[in-house]
Structure formats: C-alpha cells, structure tokens
Amino acid sequence: MRILDSKPALRWLAPLAVVLVVGTSGLVAATATADNKLPDRSAEQLLVDLQQAKVEGLSGTVVQQANLGIPAIPGAGGGDSTDPTSMLSGTHTMRVWYSGPDKARVALMGTYGETDLITNGTDVWTWSSKDQAATHRTLNSGEKAGDQKPAGEAPSGADVPKTPEEAAKWAIKALGPSTDISTASDVTVARQDAYELVLRPKDDRSLISEVRVAIDGATKLPLRVQAFGAGDTLVFEVAYTRVSFTKPGDDQFAFNPPAGTKVTEKATPERKAPTQAERDEAKQAHEQAANDTKTYGTGWTKVVVAKIPADSKQGDQLKAFVNQLTPVSGGWGSGRLLAGTAFSAVLTDDGRIAVGAVEPELLYEALAK
Numbered sequence: 484m485r486i487l488d489s490k491p492a493l494r495w496l497a498p499l500a501v502v503l504v505v506g507t508s509g510l511v512a513a514t515a516t517a518d519n520k521l522p523d524r525s526a527e528q529l530l531v532d533l534q535q536a537k538v539e540g541l542s543g544t545v546v547q548q549a550n551l552g553i554p555a556i557p558g559a560g561g562g563d564s565t566d567p568t569s570m571l572s573g574t575h576t577m578r579v580w581y582s583g584p585d586k587a588r589v590a591l592m593g594t595y596g597e598t599d600l601i602t603n604g605t606d607v608w609t610w611s612s613k614d615q616a617a618t619h620r621t622l623n624s625g626e627k628a629g630d631q632k633p634a635g636e637a638p639s640g641a642d643v644p645k646t647p648e649e650a651a652k653w654a655i656k657a658l659g660p661s662t663d664i665s666t667a668s669d670v671t672v673a674r675q676d677a678y679e680l681v682l683r684p685k686d687d688r689s690l691i692s693e694v695r696v697a698i699d700g701a702t703k704l705p706l707r708v709q710a711f712g713a714g715d716t717l718v719f720e721v722a723y724t725r726v727s728f729t730k731p732g733d734d735q736f737a738f739n740p741p742a743g744t745k746v747t748e749k750a751t752p753e754r755k756a757p758t759q760a761e762r763d764e765a766k767q768a769h770e771q772a773a774n775d776t777k778t779y780g781t782g783w784t785k786v787v788v789a790k791i792p793a794d795s796k797q798g799d800q801l802k803a804f805v806n807q808l809t810p811v812s813g814g815w816g817s818g819r820l821l822a823g824t825a826f827s828a829v830l831t832d833d834g835r836i837a838v839g840a841v842e843p844e845l846l847y848e849a850l851a852k
Contacts, residue, residue, distance in 0.1 A: 532703035540730025552823035603736040620749035650708035661782025684783035786839035815850035
C-alpha cells in the first residue's frame with residue numbers, strides 16, 4: 484500500500500516540492516552525501532519519496548519524548564502511565580503492528596500495564612490492562628476507525644503523534660515559503676540507514692528552530708521526527724527504536740478479552756444521509772466557527788485566535804490546570820498564559836484563546852487586533 488494514501492493532506496507533497504525548490508528563493512536543496520552509505524537524494528526528492536513510500540506491513544517499538552513545558556494535568560498519569568493524556572510530557576514507549584488499512588494495533592506501555600487500540604477488519608477494540616476494561620464497536624461499511632470523533636472535540640494526549648509517520652505529517656504541514664529545506668548527513672535509526680530531511684523556519688520569531696525527519700533509505704518510511712526549540716533544545720521526538728518490515732501475523736490483531744475484563748459494547752451509529760435541516764445546521768455551525776476564528780501571520784509564526792464556545796463547561800480538572808498558568812494582562816485584556824518550549828497559548832478572561840509557536844508578545848499583538 485502507499486503509506487500516505489490515507490493522509491489526504493500529504494497528497495500535495497510531490498507538486499509542492501517542485502514549486503518550493505524551483506519557484507521559491509532561499510530554499511536550500513543540499514544533498515545528503517555523508518559517508519555514501521546511501522545513494523544521493525536531494526531534499527525535493529526526499530519529499531517525493533515520503534509521498535510514494537510503500538509498506539505492506541511492519542512491527543516495531545516507538546519511543547516518544549515530549550518536553551513541551553506544559554504544567555501537570557490534574558488526574559493524568561505520570562511518565563509511566565498508560566493514560567494517553569500523559570503523552571503530553573515525559574517519555575513513553577509504544578509497540579506498533581501494521582498489516583494493512585484494516586489491521587493495525589498500537590499499545591502504549593506503562594510500568595504496570597498497557598493500553599491498546601486494535602483495528603481488525605470492522606472490529607475496533609480499546610483495552611486497558613490496568614482498569615481491566617475494554618470497549619468494542621463494529622464499523623459501518625466504508626467507515627474507518629476514528630471517523631466518529633465528535634465535532635469540536637478538544638485535542639488530547641491521544642492526538643500527540645504516536646508514530647514517526649504521524650509526526651512527519653505534522654512537520655510537513657509547515658512547508659511553504661517560510662521554510663528552508665535541506666538535508667543533513669545520513670543517520671542510523673533502529674539499525675536502518677536513513678536520510679535526514681531538515682526543515683527550518685526563516686523567521687527567527689518562531690519557538691521552533693528546526694525539525695528533522697529521518698527517512699528510511701529502503702522503504703522511505705519516516706523512522707524519526709525531532710523538533711528543536713531555542714538553543715537547539717530537543718522539545719519533541721518520536722522514533723522507532725526497533726522496526727521490522729515483515730508483515731505481522733493475523734494473531735496480533737485478534738483480540739480476546741482476558742478473563743475478568745469488563746467489556747462495553749458501543750452502539751454502531753446508523754449511517755444515513757443527513758436531512759436538509761441537518762445540512763443547514765452543519766453549514767451554520769461551520770460558518771460560525773470560521774467567523775469565531777482568526778489567523779494572523781503565516782507559516783511558523785502564524786497565530787490563531789478563536790472564541791471558546793459559550794456553552795463549553797470547564798470541569799474541575801480543567802479549572803485546576805488553568806489555575807496553574809501565569810496571570811497576564813495588557814491592552815488586549817487579561818487572562819492566563821501557557822509559555823511552553825515549542826508554543827505559547829493565552830486563555831483570556833473574555834472567552835478567547837490565542838495559540839502559536841511564538842513568544843507570548845506575538846499572541847498579545849494578535850489579541851489586540
């Protein structure tokens with residue numbers, strides 16, 4: 484299969500790579516020569532390689548490290564927790580298996596257990612060994628796992644990239660005239676010879692100094708993604724420490740709840756064409772969300788300012804988290820500041836949120852407009 488077929492946002496990589504290198508001044512198109520372990524590939528060729536990467540199956544171990552400067556989330560586990568929200572900080576280990584778009588498994592490992600997400604045909608299982616609990620639901624025809632995420636649901640630890648491929652998708656979104664693209668010396672990741680693609684913002688006001696993507700020399704699959712902040716500090720990394728491109732056996736995806744597991748069967752929503760009233764309501768909601776969201780700047784220094792829905796309810800855990808943040812104020816109003824290593828965010832007292840991979844001053848400027 485094409486590893487990025489299910490990622491529509493990446494389908495423009497091939498033509499965009501040509502536009503960037505040919506039509507945009509300032510982009511570096513160096514070639515990775517290093518010690519000649521791999522044939523020479525230019526930056527633009529590697530971008531096309533990412534789009535055309537093919538793999539029939541794989542299994543391996545992935546380690547993710549996050550140093551985003553986010554305060555502790557009340558109720559979330561620590562570094563060895565199997566709660567997905569804990570992935571916003573610390574170091575976490577996952578085991579992954581892939582045997583096609585309808586056979587995949589990710590296991591988040593902890594000291595005392597694991598949490599698994601398993602897709603096997605139309606069966607989708609989540610399982611927590613710590614809680615001795617599992618949920619199961621059956622996909623509708625043509626539906627993919629994850630299609631039913633509620634609209635407007637806030638990002639969570641589960642949205643943190645769990646594999647280098649997911650992280651590469653995020654990194655590539657930064658491509659544009661604001662990015663210098665180059666290659667570095669060949670590297671070795673999970674015992675695989677790999678190229679290294681380097682993305683650097685031209686605007687030094689970004690909190691991200693560079694992103695490095697290690698690309699397997701044989702399969703062109705991303706093996707590691709690293710993001711660096713000020714002073715070349717590593718703020719995020721997700722990488723394979725072990726990988727095999729042999730297709731896993733079907734037994735890896737056949738889940739049978741262990742004895743004593745509480746199983747919850749989730750109802751499968753009936754798929755039917757929306758009524759005209761539902762289409763009108765969805766259109767109105769989309770237009771309202773667009774009106775409530777403003778963007779300032781472009782590329783790596785883009786700032787997004789959005790209204791927090793008036794009917795959103797802050798639970799005790801969220802309130803406790805917000806109360807940890809630093810009080811700030813200015814001509815734009817007042818609120819709380821999250822000053823992370825890779826991004827900044829301001830939650831205002833008048834119900835807005837501003838976020839960007841920039842210093843807080845750029846957020847204040849956007850809020851004042």
